[in-house]
Amino acid sequence: MNAPVTPTPVKRDLDSRQQIAAFVDAFYARLLQDPVLAPLFIEVAAVDLEVHKPHIVDYWCKLLLKDSRYQRHTMNIHRRLHGQRRLTRADFERWVGFFQATVEGGWAGQNADRAKRIARTIADNMYKSFS
DSSP, X not given: OOOOOOOOOOOBOSOSHHHXXXXXXXXXXXXXXXXXXHHIIIIISOOOHHHHHHHHHHHHHHHHHOOOOOOOOHHHHHHXXXXXXXXXXXXXXXXXXXXXXXXXXXXXSHHHHHHHHHHHHHHHHHHHHHO
């Protein structure tokens, strides 16, 4: 007798505000468990997640969906953080690792792949501008 086949969960693409918001929630849930990056967000940057996450959703909606709600300057925000605590290549690599693992754990498709490429570019550009 054959064992029942458990269906593989279908992964959605990052093709809507709802999917991007779900991704941001999953990403921060993962990231804030990390003993290296969590203190950077919680203690150094003193991020209020209830305020921060909607901005991040808007940012990724701008990049992936061409939504125009995000109007902040990300480099200035990160420059201030870098002034408080030097951001290293290892920090950026760790961030990209969490980002990519979160995407791969729950999303697949053209925008999911694009998000991973954009995250890599963002991390590389920020590191270069701070070093």
